Amino acid sequence: MVIDSHCHLDPGYFQEGADAVIDRARAAGVEAFVVIGVGKDLAPARFAVELAARRADVHAAIGVHPHDAALADEAALAEIEALAARPEVVAVGEIGLDYHYMHSARDAQQGVFRDLIGLARRLGKPIVVHTREAAEDTLAILEREGAREVGGIIHCFSEDRAFAERALALDFDLSFSGIVTFRNARAIQEVAAWAPGDRILVETDSPYLAPIPFRGKRCEPAHLLHTARHVAALRGEPFEALAQRTAENTRRRLRIPA
Numbered sequence: 001m002v003i004d005s006h007c008h009l010d011p012g013y014f015q016e017g018a019d020a021v022i023d024r025a026r027a028a029g030v031e032a033f034v035v036i037g038v039g040k041d042l043a044p045a046r047f048a049v050e051l052a053a054r055r056a057d058v059h060a061a062i063g064v065h066p067h068d069a070a071l072a073d074e075a076a077l078a079e080i081e082a083l084a085a086r087p088e089v090v091a092v093g094e095i096g097l098d099y100h101y102m103h104s105a106r107d108a109q110q111g112v113f114r115d116l117i118g119l120a121r122r123l124g125k126p127i128v129v130h131t132r133e134a135a136e137d138t139l140a141i142l143e144r145e146g147a148r149e150v151g152g153i154i155h156c157f158s159e160d161r162a163f164a165e166r167a168l169a170l171d172f173d174l175s176f177s178g179i180v181t182f183r184n185a186r187a188i189q190e191v192a193a194w195a196p197g198d199r200i201l202v203e204t205d206s207p208y209l210a211p212i213p214f215r216g217k218r219c220e221p222a223h224l225l226h227t228a229r230h231v232a233a234l235r236g237e238p239f240e241a242l243a244q245r246t247a248e249n250t251r252r253r254l255r256i257p258a
């Protein structure tokens, strides 16, 4: 049994409904789901919290994705603060920086990132970080804003070992997505093989980044086993041990009772 530490199950992605998607994943051996509620408006955040309130195997994380930072006004941030305080919400995120697409300007991304690190610290909840082509700025902001006080997860880890070492020192765990199964992902695979066993998680980041053999198709939490098997092979560990340990790591980091 393994835990998907990061998935998006919004109705816009899965017309068949989150419960059907979760049922398929449970049949494949995924026992719990951290559902991320981020988007252009607050509908995904409300959706994630409602799903987590209704299902014991779902836990919510809500925040403002860096893509949407420019859209986050005072009212949106106030509602996020109220929702994030609820017990179903185990983390603030995903938040961070994405300089690849630049859907929001750097200033807006950095401002919202700092604001929501502050929110996580006020609430005493861990942070789920998204970073793409922004490694230095992401680490600098985490360091400067005192993110170490709450720690968290670098989701969809796609950096190198030097980044991983700094993130681990800031009390951030590393979560591996389907990217780790891609043939050209050598640097990420090296980190997955090397990272301390008590600091690694696995995720699908559905609906994106399906692992091999589903690459290019819609990703869903049932695909997590392929990613977990790949990480286990990279580390030379039995799959069952890797699955159990990453599940324990996720529960400990997000304070999810077994």
Ligand SMILES: [Zn+2]
Binding pocket: 094, 130, 131, 155, 156
């Ligand atoms: Zn992300």
Ligand SMILES: [Zn+2]
Binding pocket: 006, 008, 036, 094, 205
């Ligand atoms: Zn995500």
